Amino acid sequence: MKISVVGCGYLGAVHAACMAKLGHEVVGVDVDQEKIDALAAGKAPFFEPGLPELLTETHASGRLRFTTDMDAIRDADVHFVCVGTPQQAGSFAADLTYVDTAFREVAARVKTGDVVVGKSTVPVGTAGRLAAELTAVVPGATLAWNPEFLREGFAVKDTLHPDRIVYGVTGGVGDATGEQTVTTLDAVYAGALAGGTPRIVTDFATAELVKVAANSFLATKISFINAMAELCEVAGGDVTQLADAIGHDNRIGRRFLNAGLGFGGGCLPKDIRAFMARAEELGADQAVSFLHEIDAINLRRRQRMVDLTAEVLGDQPVAGARVAVLGLAFKPNSDDTRDSPALDVAASLHALGARVVATDPEAVVNARRRVPGLEYVRTAEEAAAGADVVLLLTEWQQYRDLDPTALAELVAHRRILDGRNVLDPIAWRAAGWTYRALGRP
Ligand SMILES: NC(=O)c1ccc[n+]([C@@H]2O[C@H](COP(=O)([O-])OP(=O)(O)OC[C@H]3O[C@@H](n4cnc5c(N)ncnc54)[C@H](O)[C@@H]3O)[C@@H](O)[C@H]2O)c1
Numbered sequence: 001m002k003i004s005v006v007g008c009g010y011l012g013a014v015h016a017a018c019m020a021k022l023g024h025e026v027v028g029v030d031v032d033q034e035k036i037d038a039l040a041a042g043k044a045p046f047f048e049p050g051l052p053e054l055l056t057e058t059h060a061s062g063r064l065r066f067t068t069d070m071d072a073i074r075d076a077d078v079h080f081v082c083v084g085t086p087q088q089a090g091s092f093a094a095d096l097t098y099v100d101t102a103f104r105e106v107a108a109r110v111k112t113g114d115v116v117v118g119k120s121t122v123p124v125g126t127a128g129r130l131a132a133e134l135t136a137v138v139p140g141a142t143l144a145w146n147p148e149f150l151r152e153g154f155a156v157k158d159t160l161h162p163d164r165i166v167y168g169v170t171g172g173v174g175d176a177t178g179e180q181t182v183t184t185l186d187a188v189y190a191g192a193l194a195g196g197t198p199r200i201v202t203d204f205a206t207a208e209l210v211k212v213a214a215n216s217f218l219a220t221k222i223s224f225i226n227a228m229a230e231l232c233e234v235a236g237g238d239v240t241q242l243a244d245a246i247g248h249d250n251r252i253g254r255r256f257l258n259a260g261l262g263f264g265g266g267c268l269p270k271d272i273r274a275f276m277a278r279a280e281e282l283g284a285d286q287a288v289s290f291l292h293e294i295d296a297i298n299l300r301r302r303q304r305m306v307d308l309t310a311e312v313l314g315d316q317p318v319a320g321a322r323v324a325v326l327g328l329a330f331k332p333n334s335d336d337t338r339d340s341p342a343l344d345v346a347a348s349l350h351a352l353g354a355r356v357v358a359t360d361p362e363a364v365v366n367a368r369r370r371v372p373g374l375e376y377v378r379t380a381e382e383a384a385a386g387a388d389v390v391l392l393l394t395e396w397q398q399y400r401d402l403d404p405t406a407l408a409e410l411v412a413h414r415r416i417l418d419g420r421n422v423l424d425p426i427a428w429r430a431a432g433w434t435y436r437a438l439g440r441p
């Protein structure tokens with residue numbers, strides 16, 4: 001099939017490459033010339049494991065190209081819209097300007113029979129509005145809403161082998177146009193559906209809600225365990241053992257119960273906020289008012305880390321202390337620093353006058369763009385040299401594997417704060433370190 005992908009960021013670039021991998025002829029379009037130049041040269045414009053190899057392979061196949069020329073979508077029959085929906089400045093609501101602009105641009109170029117597929121995460125009600133706007137321009141074109149659930153760091157695998165695929169279609173199940181759209185989407189996703197991937201066909205509102213409900217649930221699970229960490233801190237318990245113990249209950253499950261600095265990134269924080277804003281517009285704010293608490297618990301963890309740093313420094317003031325920060329991305333295996341808890345903590349300590357020397361295997365360029373004032377270095381060892389305290393804030397494998405004895409030789413004071421509960425306290429204490437973590441004695 002001939003497919004266009006409009007918006008080639010973390011979601012769209014991966015989606016375009018995966019669609020080509022599934023055998024389709026794909027054109028990716030973005031307004032960002034730099035991003036398109038990289039992609040057109042077969043290079044990933046951001047760090048995502050497996051993407052460079054996939055781009056090389058699909059580039060060579062001749063089935064994948066990238067351009068800033070929107071007219072290139074005219075050849076395609078199915079058009080995925082993958083542009084950003086960030087949080088509005090000064091509000092919890094989603095900023096839909098990119099979605100609205102992209103849909104207008106697409107609608108001006110599609111033809112009868114084309115299917116436009118929304119993948120961006122949007123407030124419930126958006127798809128219905130956009131469907132009406134699309135058919136007002138091209139009555140024979142249809143809209144589908146196909147939310148995306150990929151995780152950064154696993155984006156290629158999640159796209160090619162998703163846990164489920166959701167289609168929101170006009171009129172829902174049983175509607176003739178809807179049925180036709182389902183047939184088209186099944187052909188698009190044939191390679192990913194093979195092997196029995198569950199596929200849920202539903203109406204627009206449900207499809208939009210599935211996405212924000214899933215992210216709200218994940219955020220709730222993380223904040224739940226972080227609330228337990230707060231309790232452990234005052235009562236003297238160990239949240240990692242607590243998580244293991246409750247996680248053995250199959251009804252609860254151990255995944256997404258890792259306590260620490262909490263959730264960040266370009267999705268969970270802004271999606272739960274946009275959900276609250278939309279629920280309020282719909283007069284249903286009470287239904288999701290608990291999300292305010294989820295957000296508050298999450299943000300308290302970042303402040304707790306800053307306070308804990310001051311606590312372990314003891315008589316030494318934060319201002320002037322040399323703080324080594326290991327990890328800046330919002331999670332490992334990503335270079336994404338959007339709403340990164342790690343970068344937030346580093347910036348707060350810097351604002352308090354600490355000399356923050358920070359490193360990350362992939363995220364330094366993005367971090368520097370957001371917080372230029374920190375001192376950025378290449379390695380954990382460089383960051384730790386002469387440090388009064390070391391903060392592990394993003395659990396990259398190389399930081400998990402650090403040798404406490406070797407690192408002890410580099411620092412001014414052996415103080416380590418494990419913001420992600422991934423180090424072995426016994427080994428670090430045995431090497432002479434003061435080990436502190438969130439939610440652990
Ligand atoms: N990043 C993820 O892991 C992920 C996963 C699932 C869903 N989502 C959702 O997908 C959407 C995109 O997220 P992202 O992380 O890829 O964002 P991103 O900022 O990385 O990418 C968005 C891209 O859209 C481009 N763009 C903006 N306006 C455009 C226009 N008019 N025409 C063409 N391109 C345009 C931007 O230049 C940018 O490259 C969001 O709604 C997000 O919530 C993201």
Ligand SMILES: O=c1ccn([C@@H]2O[C@H](COP(=O)(O)OP(=O)(O)O[C@H]3O[C@H](CO)[C@@H](O)[C@H](O)[C@H]3O)[C@@H](O)[C@H]2O)c(=O)[nH]1
Binds near residue numbers: 271
């Ligand atoms: O037990 C855990 C698990 C995760 N996190 C943090 O939670 C955040 C989000 O992690 P993750 O969900 O793995 O990353 P994303 O790539 O943001 O993926 C989420 O957001 C995407 C965009 O909506 C969705 O598509 C995915 O399904 C959803 O998992 C990160 O800061 C993690 O450090 C924890 O603190 N504890």
